Amino acid sequence: MxxxxxxxxxxxxxxxxxxxxxxxxxxxxxxxxxxxxxxxxxxxxxxxxxxxxxxxxxxxxxxxxxxxxxxxxxxxxxxxxxxxxxxxxxxxxxxxxxxxxxxxxxxxxxxxxxxxxxxxxxxxxxxxxxxxxxxxxxDENDNAPLVLYPAQESSPGSSELVPVWAEAGYLVSKVVAVDADSGQNSWLSFQLLRASEPGLFSVGLQSGEVRLRRPVTERDSVKQKLVVLVRDNGKPPLSATAALSALLLKDFSEVRLPHSSPASEDQGGSLTTYLIIALVFVSLLFLVSSAVLVARKVCGRQELKAGPVLYAADTLQSGLADAAAAGTLPRAYCYEISLTTGSGNSEFKFLKPIVPSLPPQHCAVGQGPDEEQDFPGVPVSSEDMAPNTAGALSAGQFNALSFD
Known part of the structure; x- marks a missing residue:
């Protein structure tokens, strides 16, 4: 220039x-x-x-x-x-x-x-x-491959389950890895680096699939460990390793669950404690409620056994006066009501007036002053009664009645 x-x-x-x-x-x-x-x-x-x-x-x-x-x-x-x-x-x-x-x-x-x-x-x-x-x-090849599966953690990972009857070519697992580079630097290849039984497994060069190379025999150990090498296509190439394990089992019911981590154990223990506390609280609440109900029922029975239930004279007199005024009480009789805790022992009796000052026309026909009859549970018909044209009793006559 x-x-x-x-x-x-x-x-x-x-x-x-x-x-x-x-x-x-x-x-x-x-x-x-x-x-x-x-x-x-x-x-x-x-x-x-x-x-x-x-x-x-x-x-x-x-x-x-x-x-x-x-x-x-x-x-x-x-x-x-x-x-x-x-x-x-x-x-x-x-x-x-x-x-x-x-x-x-x-x-x-x-x-x-x-x-x-x-x-x-x-x-x-x-x-x-x-x-x-x-x-x-x-782009330069400055990123090593990253293994996504199986997860490479400090804690022991899960094992792949392989039945002993599996034939050659059986898919055991697959190694999944990625590379942050691009182009040829991100092309990955897989190969079996180390294994407990080198002739038992094979790894796909491009796919990363781990398969059985031959059928399982009785001489093979139950637990197998493998190490797969993952390498990119950069210059110089970078690599990473993926470790996995396999269990050769006759029946999958033989598998034991892995030990839980301390965090999960603490969480399970806390949940169990809360459940026990809730169960104890509910049980105590039920027992207290049951005791209160039983005590109330026992107290009610004792009050009923103390004596018959009596009604106030003025209440009954006012009720009889109203009934007589309405014409529903044809004759003047004294009623005795005996209530007990058992419904089968209750009695209802019809008695004649015990007050001698009542006029004779208000007493039942066929009953003298010296005669008393009890009619337990038998209603009095109109044929046994003398007609009463008055059809009502005065308040003074009801006050002279006595109730036992």
Whole structure:
């Protein structure tokens, strides 16, 4: 670029000398030409984890003007826009247009980026032009394979169950792994690294499937341990190992559950304690409720056994007076009510009035003052009664009645 500017300036100087010799006054240059890049866009490549300030390429622009009007300088555009944010990882040499990467880049976080480079002349006012520079990050094999299954933890993992009657080709398990790199660096291959019975199992080179190579025999131990090597296709290749175990069983009912972890044991113990406390509380509540109900029932029976239930005289008298006034009590009789706790022992008796002051017309026919008959449970018919035209008793007569 600098040689091109020197040649242009040399040609312009020769033209001016020729014009001077010919007696023609030289024409002063006006800054009417903007810089022009030799490419519409640039694509540059940088390897992942490269050293800081590594050179990745250069941009070039020419200006048809002469002198300061044709001197070009380069810089990164300050405003990249919303779709093209500012990138602090690139730098451009202002005189030569060289592009540098200022810091190492990680392919897994940044795969490519774009910046705008501006070329401006030294005229007044200066003219400028922009060009897009796309930086592509090349992947390096810096990530080892990651085994997803079987889980590689400190605690013993689960064992694969294999029946002893399984034939050759039986699928025991499958090793699943991934690689964060891309391209050939992420291609994985599997191989059996170590096994208790090397001739019993085989591992698929690309699939990672663990299968039986031959049928199980009685000489094979019940518990088998295998180690599978997982390797990527990078240069140099990176690898990881996956350990798994298999149980050769005649019947799957022989399998014993693995010991629970301390956390699960603590949780189970706490749950059992809560259940016991709840059961004891419910039992005590039931016993207290039962005792209260039994005590109330016993107290009620004792009160009933203390004596017959008596009703107040004024209450019965008022009730009989109302009944007589309504015409429902044809004769004046004394009633004895005896209530006990047993319904079978209750008695209801019809008795004659025991008050001698009652007039004879209010007594039943066929009964003298010296005669008393009990009618236990037998109603009195109208034929045995003398007609009573009054049909009612006065309040004074009811007050003279006695109730036993």
């Amino acid at each position: 600098g040689a091109l500017h020197a040649d242009i300036e040399y040609v312009q100087m020769l033209q001016q000398c020729c014009l001077v010799k010919q007696g023609v006054a030289p024409i002063s240059d006006v800054n009417d030409n903007a810089p022009v890049f030799n490419q519409s866009s640039y694509t540059m490549y940088v390897r992942e984890n490269s050293a800081a300030a590594v050179f990745v390429g250069a941009v070039s622009a020419a200006d048809a003007d002469v002198g300061l009007n044709g001197k070009v300088s380069y810089s990164l555009a300050a405003e990249q826009g919303a779709e093209r944010p500012w990138c602090s990882c690139l730098s451009v040499d202002s005189e030569k247009g060289h592009v540098f990467v200022l810091r190492p880049l990680d392919y897994e976080h940044l795969r490519q980026t774009e910046v705008t480079v501006s070329a401006s002349d030294a005229g007044s006012p200066p003219l400028r032009a922009n060009v897009t520079v796309r930086l592509v990050v090349l």
